[in-house]
Amino acid sequence: MTRLRLDGVGVRIDQALIVHDVTVDCAPGAFVGLVGPNGSGKSTVLKTVYRAVAPTSGAVLLDERNMLRELTSRQSARQVAALAQEHSQNFDFTVAEIVAAGRTPHKNRWEFTSAADRRIVADALDTVGMPAYADRAFTSLSGGEKQRVLLARALVQEPSVLVLDEPTNHLDIATQLSLLALVRSLGITVLAALHDLNLAAAFCDRLYVLRDGVVVRTGDPWEVLTPDLVAEVFGVRAHRSVHPVTGRLHLAFSEILDRDEKAPQERELATEGNI
Structure with missing residues (x-):
């Protein structure tokens, strides 16, 4: 299993500082969550891991190897797979074809899908509970079914790290729970951005809370999700x-809470003249 570490990562886009000095440590096999309000920088942090955005400062490390400096894109894709928030819902392909696309990092440019690839695809569909859907059109699936297929596509990369950006958006409660339980059962290192704090508390080993692009608290869910926080x-x-x-x-x-109403900790600080 692989340790993922973001070491002082900062991202500046169009002169705007989106995230600043973010350090996140994902122990091998741990399920680590990023939580925070909209616009706090969660998706940007994840994009630095699956190389959709290059950090302008700091580094993303896989087992202490700098991804940008020491690994090619193909090498990174063999270790890190992502279920991103932005993806087209209109793929004109079958489920099996969508999943097979995840084998790209393991193949040469013009190499055809092999029997071994087809077995890996079949195994991934079985893992996500979708083996009977292999020949179905992707566009005919429900939202939850599409998420499972895209998860299967990530799994056929045979990653040691899985990145999830709001994987339960628009899913019903049963599908949310089953999808996250499935991810947790995989036993690989997971870094996920989650909106639902109860899902984060239920499935994550460790949480990082972001606000305005900065980590403001980290620890296990009991330590982090206090009423004051x-x-x-x-x-x-x-x-x-x-x-x-x-x-x-x-x-x-x-x-x-009213926007002008401060949390208890902030009121104490204000009383002491610190803010």
């Missing part, structure tokens, strides 16, 4: 409990 970063009141089935942290949310 949720109020300060997300602007809502959070009430913590233990999930009766999983034993994991569970959050209930009440009213949205």
